[in-house]
Amino acid sequence: MKQVKIIIERSKDFYTAYAENVKGISGGGETVLEAKESVLACIEILKELDNIPKILQGEYELIYKFDTQSLLNYYKGIFTNSALGRITGINQKLIQHYASGLKRPRPTQAYKIQKALHDLGHELISVEL
Secondary structure (H helix, E strand, O other), rough: OOOEEEEHHHHOEEEEEEEEOOOOOEEOOOOOOHHHHHHHHHHHHHHHOOOOOOOOOEEEEEEEEOOOHHHHHHOOOOOOOHHHHHOOOHHHHHHHHHHOOOOOOOOHHHHHHHHHHHHHHHHHHHOOO
């Protein structure tokens, strides 16, 4: 299936979202949800035009890609630095530095965070109550 990669970044008081691999798709909002909805509205507008990008013809999926700081801030109310430290093996203080923008993780550290969250997601999908 075709993938449209949407980059989500946070500035001081606003989230921006834009397609990495399709020109003309962008959006923004005060929350990640608003930015995602803005991107979806933009895609609908593009579909109404006569010259829509080929990737938007037929089936496709949206893949959301966060920078580490935006991801950590977005899920701040769900994951504590302690919990993230436990599942990633990364020091809590370092995670706080990533979340505040004081430091940027090396690619290997960013991958550790991504992998830990994916592993947790797969584990949670298999849970039954």
